[in-house]
Amino acid sequence: MNDLTLPEPIAAYFAADTQNPEAVARCFAAQAVVKDEGHTHIGLDAIKAWKAAASAQYTYTTQPFTLEREAGSQVVQAHVTGNFPGSPVDLRYRFRLERGLIASLEITA
Template sequence: MSNSNLPAVVTRYLAAHNARDLDPAMACYTEDAVAVDDGHTYRGPAEIRAWLARATAVKYTTTLLSTHRVDDEHHVAVQHLEGDFPGGVVDLRFQFTLRGDRIAELVIEP
């Protein structure tokens, strides 16, 4: 699956997130960004970086299943994950809200 219909910042973020590369991933967020994952909300660079650092400890592979442009500011990428986490397999919706050329909010849910 190609991610060519996603904005450049989303493509960069997904690549950095999947590579577990914190600095490039963090560069994609606004200073007041919010990330929601597994029922927890992370606000601002310090909390988001700590969340991403914990996520890098989990071993998993990803496959991009689909992408969807809702409007200019909202985009969805569905990824299939397999790895060393409870259940071992999950499809997750990465729901991005953009402000300008950066991510203002990311909600990850099944």
């Protein structure tokens, strides 16, 4: 990554992001919610399936570059480059953490 210091579950999410859906799922609470590309994924099985599908369809790298705190959430901006339409793009990842795990994640452009 870079000199950006991220909370542990967020750092673990980005470290596992493109390589291992199981490792990504371990960053989340059991009933976590992910919102991405107009779809909502609830629970660890749905989150694993979401990440596996994205990883199978596209190859990409994610480089977080800012972290802000907004209304109980941690918002990370990241530069994403890969073989997907519109690449490269900067995305916003809005994380809500609970008990050392990700309770929710919303990804927006």
